[in-house]
Amino acid sequence: MATDPLSTTFAALADPTRRAILARLMEGPATVKELSEPFEMSGPAISKHLRVLERAGLITRGREAQWRPCLLDAGPLREVTEWAEPYRRFWDASYARLDNYLRELQAKDENHGE
Amino acid sequence: MANDLGTTTYTTPSDTEVVMARTVAAPRTLVWDVWTNPQHVPHWLTGPDGWIMPVCEIDLHPGGLWRYVWRNPETGGELEVHGTYREVTPPHRLVTTESWGPEWPETVNVYEFAEDNGKTAITITAHYPTKTARDAAIATGMADGMAMSYNRLADYLKELR
Numbered sequence: 001m002a003t004d005p006l007s008t009t010f011a012a013l014a015d016p017t018r019r020a021i022l023a024r025l026m027e028g029p030a031t032v033k034e035l036s037e038p039f040e041m042s043g044p045a046i047s048k049h050l051r052v053l054e055r056a057g058l059i060t061r062g063r064e065a066q067w068r069p070c071l072l073d074a075g076p077l078r079e080v081t082e083w084a085e086p087y088r089r090f091w092d093a094s095y096a097r098l099d100n101y102l103r104e105l106q107a108k109d110e111n112h113g114e
Numbered sequence: 115m116a117n118d119l120g121t122t123t124y125t126t127p128s129d130t131e132v133v134m135a136r137t138v139a140a141p142r143t144l145v146w147d148v149w150t151n152p153q154h155v156p157h158w159l160t161g162p163d164g165w166i167m168p169v170c171e172i173d174l175h176p177g178g179l180w181r182y183v184w185r186n187p188e189t190g191g192e193l194e195v196h197g198t199y200r201e202v203t204p205p206h207r208l209v210t211t212e213s214w215g216p217e218w219p220e221t222v223n224v225y226e227f228a229e230d231n232g233k234t235a236i237t238i239t240a241h242y243p244t245k246t247a248r249d250a251a252i253a254t255g256m257a258d259g260m261a262m263s264y265n266r267l268a269d270y271l272k273e274l275r
Binding site for chain 1: 119120122134136138139140144145148154157158159160161162163245246247
């Protein structure tokens with residue numbers, strides 16, 4: 001099972017319902033009832049997802065109010081976004097290699113022509 | 115969309131798309147060839163240093179399958195991606211599906227090659243099934259699933275299996 005914080009974050013993000021919950025919370029705090037509305041899911045099922053998100057540090061829940069609104073915590077998500085940077089790095093590195101490769105191929109072609 | 119040589123632009127023109135544009139200094143026919151010929155692809159589509167592409171299967175016709183496997187010999191990390199060709203119009207346009215496994219949404223990718231003055235503008239548009247899927251993919255570095263320089267990704271994918 002996931003042990004380090006980033007793995008916990010990813011395990012939490014791997015579920016489409018939890019991603020949808022996070023997307024909803026990006027718009028602002030919401031109660032369990034509000035969060036369960038778009039899904040055909042019971043309150044307890046939603047609460048289970050919320051516990052996973054809470055453990056991953058992706059959301060916090062109000063302690064005082066009876067309805068305990070859920071709030072997004074962007075910290076771990078920011079870490080994930082930084083982690084996502086390799087996507088660009090992959091393409092930038094591949095394209096740099098492509099530039100060189102095309103140059104080589106075209107130089108070879110010119111030599112053959114002479 | 116014209117681009118300076120050596121830079122790649124990333125944009126999200128709609129809720130369900132990611133567009134990546136890059137211009138290379140070569141005619142379109144050559145770019146098409148290095149993009150679609152399995153003898154060429156492993157020479158460059160390997161991302162950060164340390165990764166190789168030991169498997170590159172390309173059956174270039176509508177309905178044909180493609181499959182790439184990357185490996186990092188140092189860490190033993192391995193990633194596989196595959197899909198189907200939907201449209202093959204050399205040397206202009208290529209449409210494929212792309213799948214990183216059942217946990218990730220399949221994308222439809224459109225590759226367009228436009229030649230101008232001996233240079234070729236490459237535009238890749240990845241279409242996601244929903245905005246949530248796209249945002250999650252961006253957030254998790256799986257916009258094309260190419261977050262391979264982090265070994266954690268390979269570990270994570272293994273965990274999901």
